[in-house]
Amino acid sequence: MTFDSIATATVPIAEHREPAFVHEEQNVAARQRLENYVSTHGRRPNILVILFDDVGWGDFGCYGGGVAVGAPTPNIDRLARDGLLLTSCYSEPSCSPSRASLMTGRLPMRHGLLRPPMYGQPGGLDGEVTLAQLLGDAGYVTQAVGKWHMGENRESQPQHVGFDDFYGFLSVSDMYSEWRDPYFFPEIAYSEERTRWIENQPFNRCFVHAVKGGDTEDVEEVTIPVLSTLDDKWATYSRDFIKRMSGGSQPWFLYHCTRGAHFDNYPLEKYLGASPAKHPYKDTLIELDDIVGRLVETLRETGQLEHTMIFVSSDNGPNMETWPDAAYTPFRCAKGSTWEGGVRVPGVFAWPGMIDADHTTDGLFSFTDMFPTALALAGADAAMPDDRFIDGVDQSSFLLAPEGRSNRKYQYYWLQNQFSAVRVGEYKLMLASISDDDRDVQSLGGFEGVAQRYPYGRLYNLYLDPKETRSYLVRKLAYIDSFTSGIRDHFKTFGKYPPRHPITR
Ligand code: CA
Numbered sequence: 001m002t003f004d005s006i007a008t009a010t011v012p013i014a015e016h017r018e019p020a021f022v023h024e025e026q027n028v029a030a031r032q033r034l035e036n037y038v039s040t041h042g043r044r045p046n047i048l049v050i051l052f053d054d055v056g057w058g059d060f061g062c063y064g065g066g067v068a069v070g071a072p073t074p075n076i077d078r079l080a081r082d083g084l085l086l087t088s089c090y091s092e093p094s095c096s097p098s099r100a101s102l103m104t105g106r107l108p109m110r111h112g113l114l115r116p117p118m119y120g121q122p123g124g125l126d127g128e129v130t131l132a133q134l135l136g137d138a139g140y141v142t143q144a145v146g147k148w149h150m151g152e153n154r155e156s157q158p159q160h161v162g163f164d165d166f167y168g169f170l171s172v173s174d175m176y177s178e179w180r181d182p183y184f185f186p187e188i189a190y191s192e193e194r195t196r197w198i199e200n201q202p203f204n205r206c207f208v209h210a211v212k213g214g215d216t217e218d219v220e221e222v223t224i225p226v227l228s229t230l231d232d233k234w235a236t237y238s239r240d241f242i243k244r245m246s247g248g249s250q251p252w253f254l255y256h257c258t259r260g261a262h263f264d265n266y267p268l269e270k271y272l273g274a275s276p277a278k279h280p281y282k283d284t285l286i287e288l289d290d291i292v293g294r295l296v297e298t299l300r301e302t303g304q305l306e307h308t309m310i311f312v313s314s315d316n317g318p319n320m321e322t323w324p325d326a327a328y329t330p331f332r333c334a335k336g337s338t339w340e341g342g343v344r345v346p347g348v349f350a351w352p353g354m355i356d357a358d359h360t361t362d363g364l365f366s367f368t369d370m371f372p373t374a375l376a377l378a379g380a381d382a383a384m385p386d387d388r389f390i391d392g393v394d395q396s397s398f399l400l401a402p403e404g405r406s407n408r409k410y411q412y413y414w415l416q417n418q419f420s421a422v423r424v425g426e427y428k429l430m431l432a433s434i435s436d437d438d439r440d441v442q443s444l445g446g447f448e449g450v451a452q453r454y455p456y457g458r459l460y461n462l463y464l465d466p467k468e469t470r471s472y473l474v475r476k477l478a479y480i481d482s483f484t485s486g487i488r489d490h491f492k493t494f495g496k497y498p499p500r501h502p503i504t505r
Helices: 022-043 074-081 094-104 131-137 175-181 192-199 231-247 278-299 368-376 397-401 477-496
Strands: 048-052 084-090 141-146 165-168 206-211 217-221 250-255 308-314 346-350 359-361 413-415 419-424 429-433 450-461
Touching: 022 397, 048 094, 048 278, 048 368, 074 278, 074 346, 094 131, 094 368, 131 141, 131 250, 131 368, 141 231, 165 231, 175 192, 231 250, 231 278, 250 308, 250 450, 308 368, 368 397, 413 429, 419 477, 429 477
Parallel strands: 048 250, 048 308, 084 359, 141 165, 141 250
Antiparallel strands: 084 346, 165 206, 206 217, 308 346, 413 419, 419 429, 429 450
């Protein structure tokens, strides 16, 4: 019999862990592959995460975008051909919740970052156990470069939550630029009083450098001309790190987060008009694709490509409130929402010789899965905390086994502190969502829509109806138990491990 994700039960792992599918043969194949690697090379793999900002599922050529949407992405497409392309990779609805879920293996209701903190607002990673911390404990050199946005407060800064070194900014692109731009903010840019008022708000206007345990040092104030050079500078910093690590005995974790392509995009001069679309968002994508090419080339030149697992993704869907400075998704709605357009993001894994080339899969992968998966590859799974619930599922066999299948059964969608939906197989049951107009599949999204609750739920078949426009519930009641039991088990975990925020029902 072939495996079926709706008809197959998961296996409990521990009280504090999300249950998962166990594929026995796949586990054996993956374990053998990893053990062979470790014994042949006497080391664990490097882990390189390249995380874009607000880039959409449909932007890259390998996802049907690229040339078709005015910005070819040959480097990312090549990486996807050389590795594994996920069609169902899930972030959270916005930046900080997604990033913290990747870094902790926990959903926002548990790590507490339900929305991005802006202009010095409180909130951050402090109190969480991070991937960087556990990889560091396992002997990895840990480097964060670029956008942070998991708390500006000292205790949440990268050098205090496990990173050996950090070079980047602590918040998000628009916060440094929007009030300086006379086109978007004339009433501030042309007013000395208001400019001073903004400058006195409690956020650092500079990008910074920091070393583990120390304070941040300002590198440069992020004016608009500086902003346009950040991705180039940060790519150079990461390339230098990769070069420095070559020949060393320690494995490393490089968490490289780009400024682009978050609004507002001011491309580096050499990329102005470089895309067929000639639009700043698309020009920025050309630069980001070039940067992926540069990082991969540096790995190759230094003999580290075969020793590095690469993951390229984006932290949420398009921000349609800033269109046309916005990504492309073929799915419904946008950033801020739990429609597929908000949370279904590109996800490409590559590790030559270890992850089979040319494999596309619709298996579910959540950002929370990165935490246990990376720890498994590092041989550090035993270090995972057991005093808190871990939503992530170890997907190492999904990645490493030939034609691997996902270990995740349920994808849970949360709209801040309101439970929104669950996906299993090709079906998604939605109980609450954000939307301004059901008929408008290109809707402005996301952040501006009204909250809706569906007393009976709405059921979408994501294969027949990827834009989620036609509820299928009345025809498909036979599936109801598989959804409600998944939701019930998920809610039980909050009984034993209370959430950081009260749940809205
Ligand atoms: Ca984002």
